[in-house]
Amino acid sequence: xxxxxxxxxxxxxxxGSPDTYYEGSAGPYRVRVIVxxxxxxxxxxxxxxxLLDGARARTVTVLPVYWDPRTxxxxxxxxxxxxxxxxxxxxxxxWLMTGGSYGVQVAIAGPLGTGAxxxxxxxxxxxxxxxxxxxxxxxxxxxAFLFIGALTIIGAAVRESVLPxxxxxxxxxxxxxxxxxxxxxxxxxxxxxxxxxxWNAVDQGFSRQLYRPLxxxxxxxxxxxxxxxxxSIVDSAWRQHWVAPLIPDHGHLVHVFMVRAGALDPFAHxxxxxxxxxxxxxxxxxxxxxxxxxxxxxxxxxxxxxxxTDTLTLQGSTTQWHPTDPDDAWIETGNGDRGMRNGDTATLxxxxxxxxxxxxxxxxxxxxxxxxFTVVTRDGRPVTLExxxxxxxxxxxxxxxxxxxxxxxxxxxxxxxxQQTFLLRGRADTIRGVVGRRLTQAEAxxxxxxxxxxxxxxxxxxxxxxxxxxxxxxxxxxxxxxILTGVFDTEVR
Amino acid sequence: MxxxxxxxxxxxxxxxxADALSPPWHVxxxxxxxxxxxxxxxxxxxxxxxxxxxxxxxxxxxxxxxSGIIAGVSCGWLVLRTTFAGEExxxxxxxxxxxxxxxxxxxxxxxxxxxxxxxxxxxNWWHNAYGxxxxxxxxxxxxxALGFTGIELGAVLMVVALQNRAMGEGPGRxxxxxxxxxxxxxxxxxxxxxxxxxxIGFPQNAHNxxxxxxxxxxxxxxxxxxxxxxxxxxxxxxxAAVYLGISxxxxxxxxxxxxxxxxxxxxxxxxxxxxPPFPLLLVVPALGMDLxxxxxxxxxxxxxxxxxxxxxLAILFVTQWFATEFLISPASETFLFGAQRWNYNSYPGGxxxxxxxxxxxPATPTKLAVAAVLAMVSTRVGxxxxxxxxxxxx
Numbered sequence: 001x002x003x004x005x006x007x008x009x010x011x012x013x014x015x016g017s018p019d020t021y022y023e024g025s026a027g028p029y030r031v032r033v034i035v036x037x038x039x040x041x042x043x044x045x046x047x048x049x050x051l052l053d054g055a056r057a058r059t060v061t062v063l064p065v066y067w068d069p070r071t072x073x074x075x076x077x078x079x080x081x082x083x084x085x086x087x088x089x090x091x092x093x094x095w096l097m098t099g100g101s102y103g104v105q106v107a108i109a110g111p112l113g114t115g116a117x118x119x120x121x122x123x124x125x126x127x128x129x130x131x132x133x134x135x136x137x138x139x140x141x142x143x144a145f146l147f148i149g150a151l152t153i154i155g156a157a158v159r160e161s162v163l164p165x166x167x168x169x170x171x172x173x174x175x176x177x178x179x180x181x182x183x184x185x186x187x188x189x190x191x192x193x194x195x196x197x198x199w200n201a202v203d204q205g206f207s208r209q210l211y212r213p214l215x216x217x218x219x220x221x222x223x224x225x226x227x228x229x230x231x232s233i234v235d236s237a238w239r240q241h242w243v244a245p246l247i248p249d250h251g252h253l254v255h256v257f258m259v260r261a262g263a264l265d266p267f268a269h270x271x272x273x274x275x276x277x278x279x280x281x282x283x284x285x286x287x288x289x290x291x292x293x294x295x296x297x298x299x300x301x302x303x304x305x306x307x308x309t310d311t312l313t314l315q316g317s318t319t320q321w322h323p324t325d326p327d328d329a330w331i332e333t334g335n336g337d338r339g340m341r342n343g344d345t346a347t348l349x350x351x352x353x354x355x356x357x358x359x360x361x362x363x364x365x366x367x368x369x370x371x372x373f374t375v376v377t378r379d380g381r382p383v384t385l386e387x388x389x390x391x392x393x394x395x396x397x398x399x400x401x402x403x404x405x406x407x408x409x410x411x412x413x414x415x416x417x418x419q420q421t422f423l424l425r426g427r428a429d430t431i432r433g434v435v436g437r438r439l440t441q442a443e444a445x446x447x448x449x450x451x452x453x454x455x456x457x458x459x460x461x462x463x464x465x466x467x468x469x470x471x472x473x474x475x476x477x478x479x480x481x482x483i484l485t486g487v488f489d490t491e492v493r
Numbered sequence: 494m495x496x497x498x499x500x501x502x503x504x505x506x507x508x509x510x511a512d513a514l515s516p517p518w519h520v521x522x523x524x525x526x527x528x529x530x531x532x533x534x535x536x537x538x539x540x541x542x543x544x545x546x547x548x549x550x551x552x553x554x555x556x557x558x559x560s561g562i563i564a565g566v567s568c569g570w571l572v573l574r575t576t577f578a579g580e581e582x583x584x585x586x587x588x589x590x591x592x593x594x595x596x597x598x599x600x601x602x603x604x605x606x607x608x609x610x611x612x613x614x615x616x617n618w619w620h621n622a623y624g625x626x627x628x629x630x631x632x633x634x635x636x637x638a639l640g641f642t643g644i645e646l647g648a649v650l651m652v653v654a655l656q657n658r659a660m661g662e663g664p665g666r667x668x669x670x671x672x673x674x675x676x677x678x679x680x681x682x683x684x685x686x687x688x689x690x691x692x693i694g695f696p697q698n699a700h701n702x703x704x705x706x707x708x709x710x711x712x713x714x715x716x717x718x719x720x721x722x723x724x725x726x727x728x729x730x731x732x733a734a735v736y737l738g739i740s741x742x743x744x745x746x747x748x749x750x751x752x753x754x755x756x757x758x759x760x761x762x763x764x765x766x767x768x769p770p771f772p773l774l775l776v777v778p779a780l781g782m783d784l785x786x787x788x789x790x791x792x793x794x795x796x797x798x799x800x801x802x803x804x805x806l807a808i809l810f811v812t813q814w815f816a817t818e819f820l821i822s823p824a825s826e827t828f829l830f831g832a833q834r835w836n837y838n839s840y841p842g843g844x845x846x847x848x849x850x851x852x853x854x855p856a857t858p859t860k861l862a863v864a865a866v867l868a869m870v871s872t873r874v875g876x877x878x879x880x881x882x883x884x885x886x887x
Contacts, residue, residue: 040624066757073759075545095546095756097625097838129622135614142611146604153600156588161597161650162884165658166585199632206623 014413015295015307016404016466018126020119021412023462027115029055029108032462033412035094035119039127042097049080049106051088057110060090064121067101067302067421077107096123099211101303103422120303120418124211128203147188155181214238216308218256218294220284225320227284231256231272231296233308239278244301247436248443249417250389252327254280255297255407259398260290261311264472266332267485269396271325285321285330289314293402297415301436303422305415307405327389329476329483346475346486351378354475354486363492365468371395371408372460373486375477382457388478391416392453395461400470408461417443453477465492516655516673522567523602523648524673524680526560528739530641531683533557535743535769538629538690542767542836545756549617557641558609564644565606568599586654586887597887598650605643612637629690642684649677653722654885660724671724672731678719679735682775685711686736695770696817700848702860705810708773709868713805714875716779717797720786721879729786733779740772744831754837761837768831771820778808794876802869810861821846 018037024030030052038045049060063077080090096102100123107116131139159169159177169177214235220227231254237243246253252271259267266287272280296308331349344356357372373393375383385392395408406413417439424442425435453459465471473488533556540553547554572595575583579594587594616633620626628634656670686693689707698704716729725731747766754763781804789797819825823846835845854860 040622042625044625064757068758073762074757075755075759076753095625097545097756098758125624129618131618131622135618139611139615142607146608146611149600149604149607152590153597153604156590156600157597157885160588161654161887162881164886165582195632195635202623202632 014305014406015309015402016399017406017413018122018124019464019466020121020414021408021462021464022117022119022414023052023410023412024117025115026106026108026117028112029057029110029115031106031108031117033104033106033117033119034462034464035104035121037122037124037126038096039125039129041099041123041125042095043123045094045096045121045123047080047092047094047104047106048083049090049108051090051108054088055110055112056087057090057108059109061105061107062092062094063105063107064094064096064102065105065422066098067103067304067425077105094121096121099123099125101300101418103303103419118419118422120305120414120422122304122306125206125209126211128207128210143192147185147192150188151181151185154184213306213308214243214298216296216310218296218310218312220312220314226322229256229258229270229272229282229284229312230275231280231282231294231308233278241432244304245277245433245436246298247301247417247421247439249297249299249305249415250391251443252325252389253298256280256282257295257297257396257405257407258287258292258312258330259295259402259405260287260292261402263290264398264400265487266330267396267474267487268328268330269394269474269476270323270328270330273324282324282328283322285323285328286319287314287330288332289316293398293405295405295407297407299415299417299421301421301433303415303418305418307407327483329485331474331485331487333487343488346488348375348484348486350480350482350484352376352383352479352484353378354477354484356473356488358490363465363490365465365492367464369463369465369492371463371473372458373475375457375459375479375484375486382455383477383479384455385453385457385459386478386481387453388476388483392477393459393461394476395459395473396476397465397471397473399467400472404466404469404471406463408463410459410461412462468492516652516669519567519571519599520648520651520655520673523564523598523644523651524676526564526567526602527641527645527648527677527680529556529563530560530644531680531687531739532743533560534641534687535683535740536747538687539743539747539766539768540752543752543754543763543765545754545837549613557637558613560641560644561606561609564602564647565610568595568602568606568647571595571599572603586658588887596651596654597885598647598652598654601647601650602644603647605640605645605647608636608640608643610640612640629688638684638688642681645677645680645684649674649681649882650885652677653882654887656722656724657883657886667724671728674723675719675725675728675731676735678715678728678732679739681715681719682712682732682736683739685715686740686773693773695849696813696820697845697847697849699813699817700851700856701854702856702864703854704813705806705856705861705864706867708809708813709802709806709864710871712775712778712809713782713802713868713871714878716775716782716805717786717801717872717875718879718882720783721791721876722882726787727780727783729779729783730776733775737772737774737776740769744768744771745828748828748831748834756838759837760840761835763837767834767836771825771830773809774812774816775809777812778805781805781808794873794880798873798876799869802867802872803865805872806861806865806868810856814856817848821848 020035022033032050034048036046047062060080061077062080065074078092080092083089083091102121104119104121155177158180159173214233217232217234219230254272256270268285270282272282274280292312294310294312299305344358346354353376355374358370363369391409398405420439421435424438429435471490475486477484533553537553572593575587575595576593584594588597590600612633619633652670652673656667659667692707693704719732720728747768750766752766782801785801785804
C-alpha cells in the first residue's frame with residue numbers, strides 16, 4: 001500500500017460550515033443557540049437564542065469573552081431582543097473584534113429562575129466578499145459623476161472665478177479653463193489608479209489572512225501485515241508552539257474521518273494516538289483503493305476547535321485490522337455508485353434499524369434541519385443506546401464534493417472540550433497546558449458520569465445545512481458494545 | 494497680497510454685494526457644516542477609543558453626515574435660486590456649471606456632499622468585506638474625507654470671494670470675511686491634523702522622523718495659503734489659534750461626558766469619553782511665518798518659500814520636541830492637558846511615558862533635511878494657491 005498526499009482542500013473550521021449550533025441547558029432552561037459567523041474579523045456575528053419546551057424569559061443576555069485570561073474586565077453583556085412574532089426567540093449581535101476563540105455567555109432570567117451556559121464560538125475570516133453588481137454599478141456611476149463634476153469645477157475656477165462680477169470669460173480664459181480641467185483630469189486619473197492599487201493591496205492582504213486550518217499531512221505506511229495511518233501537523237505555527245496545545249475531546253486528542261471521494265463510501269472514524277507532539281498513528285481499516293478525503297478534528301487549549309484536512313490515495317488493501325482504539329469504526333455500504341438515496345431507514349450491522357424522522361418537507365439550506373433519528377430493534381422496539389465516547393450519538397455529514405464536512409453531537413457543532421475550557425479556566429491560568437491537564441483529569445469522571453442516552457432510542461441534532469446540494473450522513477451510536485453506523489443520503493435545496 | 498488685491502477696481506455690482514456687511518446665510522451654513530465635520534470626526538475617534546462599538550446612527554456619525562446635508566441642501570438651494578430666481582447681482586458673482594449658476598465654493602460644497610453620500614454605502618460594504626476596521630485611513634474613509642474637505646474648501650472659497658469683493662469698499666469692510674477665512678483655514682488645519690492622527694496625533698510620535706515630514710508636507714501649505722489670501726495682520730497665527738481653540742474645546746469638553754467601554758478586551762475601566770491628545774502648538778511656527786511674510790511682502794515668493802519652509806520646520810521642531818517631553822510625562826496628567834487618557838483596549842504599560850518608534854524612525858538630520866525640503870515645497874505650492882485665492886471673486 002502506498003500513500004500520496006494531494007492538494008489540501010481550501011476549507012474552514014467545521015469544513016464549509018462556519019456557523020455555530022448549540023442545544024443544551026442554561027440552568028432550568030433548555031435552549032437552542034445559533035451563532036451566524038460574520039466571516040470577517042473584526043465583525044458582527046448574529047446570535048439567536050431559542051427557549052425550548054415552551055419556556056419564557058424575562059431577559060436574555062449574551063456576552064462573548066475572549067479565551068485569553070489577560071482580559072482585564074469584560075464589557076457589560078448585551079440584552080438580546082425578542083424576535084417579533086415569536087416570544088421564545090431572542091437575538092443580538094456579538095462584536096468579535098479579535099480573531100480566535102470566544103466563550104459566549106448566555107444568561108437567562110425568567111419565571112424558573114436564572115440560568116446560564118457557555119457556547120464556544122470562533123471569530124474567523126472565512127470568506128472574501130465580492131462587490132455585488134448593483135452596488136458596483138451604483139458606485140461607478142456616482143464615481144463618474146464626481147469625476148466629471150470635479151473637472152467641471154476646476155474648469156469653472158480657472159475660467160470664471162477670478163473675473164469681476166458680471167464679466168464674461170474671453171476666449172483665452174475659456175481655453176485656460178479647458179486646459180486646467182484636462183490637467184486636473186490627468187491628476188484625478190492618477191489618484192483613481194492609486195486608489196485602485198491601494199484597494200487591491202488591502203484585498204490581497206485580507207485574502208492572505210483568511211483562516212486556514214493548521215497545515216497537516218496524512219500518509220499510510222505498511223508495518224508487517226498491517227497498514228498504519230500517520231497524521232502529522234506540519235504547520236510552522238504548531239511546530240514552534242505559537243498556538244495552544246491540544247486537549248482531548250470526548251477522550252481523544254484527534255478524531256480522524258476518512259471518506260472516499262466521489263462515492264462517499266466507505267467511511268472510517270479513527271482515533272490516532274500520539275507518537276510525539278506533532279505525529280499521530282492509527283491502524284488503518286481494510287479500506288478499498290481510492291482517493292480519500294481525510295478530516296481530523298482537534299481542539300486546542302484555547303477552546304479553538306478546527307478540522308485539519310488532507311487527501312490520501314490508497315492503493316490496494318489489507319485484511320488485517322487491529323483497531324488502535326476501541327472507539328475506532330468503519331463502514332462500507334457497498335453503495336459505490338454514488339446514487340443518492342432518499343430513504344429514511346438504514347439497517348445497521350446488528351440488524352437493528354435507524355429511522356430518520358425527517359418529515360415530508362424538503363430540506364432547505366440555512367433553515368433548521370429535522371435531524372432527528374430513532375434506533376429500533378428488528379421488531380420495532382426502541383433500542384437503549386449506550387454512550388459512545390461519552391455521548392449518545394455522533395453524526396457526520398459531507399457534501400458530495402467534500403466542500404462541507406461537519407461532525408455533530410446532540411449538543412450541536414460545538415466541541416465539548418472547548419466548552420469545558422471556558423468552564424475550567426481560571427483568571428490566573430496563563431501557563432500552557434494547565435487547563436488541558438485539568439480537563440484531562442476531570443474528563444474521565446465527566447464521561448463516566450455523563451447522563452445515559454435516553455431509553456427511547458431517539459437522538460437529534462441542532463443544525464442547518466450551509467449550502468444546497470447532495471449530502472451523505474453517517475450516524476454512529478453504540479448498542480450492546482458494538483459501534484453501529486447508519487448511512488443516509490439527502491438532497492438540500 | 495493686500496496691495497495687489499486692493500488694486501482690483503470694484504464694480505457697482507461688487508459694491509452692491511459688499512454693502513451687505515453681514516455675511517449671507519449660506520456662508521454661515523457652510524461654515525457650520527465645515528465645523529460639524531471636524532467636530533464629528535474628533536468625536537467619532539473618541540467614541541471608538543472609549544466605547545468601541547458603534548452603528549451608523551451614533552451622534553458622532555450624525556455630526557459628520559450633518560455636514561454633508563447642511564452644505565448640500567444650502568448650496569443646492571443657493572444654486573437653484575441663483576439660476577432661476579436670483580437677482581442679477583447674484584448671477585454676476587457666480588460661475589457656470591452644466592447650465593446652472595452658483596458661487597464656485599457652492600459647487601465644491603455640493604461635490605463634497607455627494608462624495609460623502611457615496612462613501613456611506615462603500616464604507617458599509619468595506620466593513621462587511623474586510624472587517625470593522627477602526628483605521629482613520631481606508632479608501633472609503635478617504636472618499637468621506639475628500640467630501641468634507643471639499644465642503645471646508647468650498648466654505649473657504651465662498652468667504653474669500655466675499656472678502657475680495659469687499660476689499661475695495663473701504664477700510665475694515667473685508668475684515669469680517671477675513672476673520673471667517675482664518676476660521677475656515679483653522680478648520681482645514683484641524684482636518685489635516687485628524688487625517689494624520691496616526692502619524693502626528695500623539696505627542697509620543699514627536700521624536701520620529703515621519704512626524705516632522707508629515708507636518709512639513711501638510712501645514713506650511715495651509716498656513717501660507719491662508720495668510721496670502723487674507724487681509725488680517727496675523728492670518729496664519731489666527732488660523733492656527735482656531736485649530737488650537739477647537740482642539741482644546743474638544744479636549745476639555747469630551748471628558749465631561751460619561752461613557753463606558755462596550756467591547757472586549759477592556760484593559761482600562763473608563764468612565765468618561767477619551768479626549769483627543771493635546772494638539773500641536775502650530776501657533777508658534779505660524780507666528781514666525783506671519784512675521785516673515787510681512788517682512789518679505791509679495792513678489793518674492795521664490796525667496797519666501799525656502800525661508801518660510803525652513804522657519805516653519807525649525808520653530809515647529811524646537812517647540813514640539815520639548816513641549817512633548819512635558820506632554821508625555823506624568824506631570825501632564827491633568828484635566829488641562831488631557832494627557833494619558835488611553836483607549837479602553839490599550840494594555841497598560843510604561844509605553845505611555847516613552848517616545849514611540851525612536852529606535853526605527855528617529856528624527857535624524859537626514860530626515861529633518863527631507864522634512865525641510867517638504868516644507869519648502871509645501872510653502873511654495875501654498876503660495877501659488879494663496880495667490881489664486883486672492884484673485885477669486887465669485
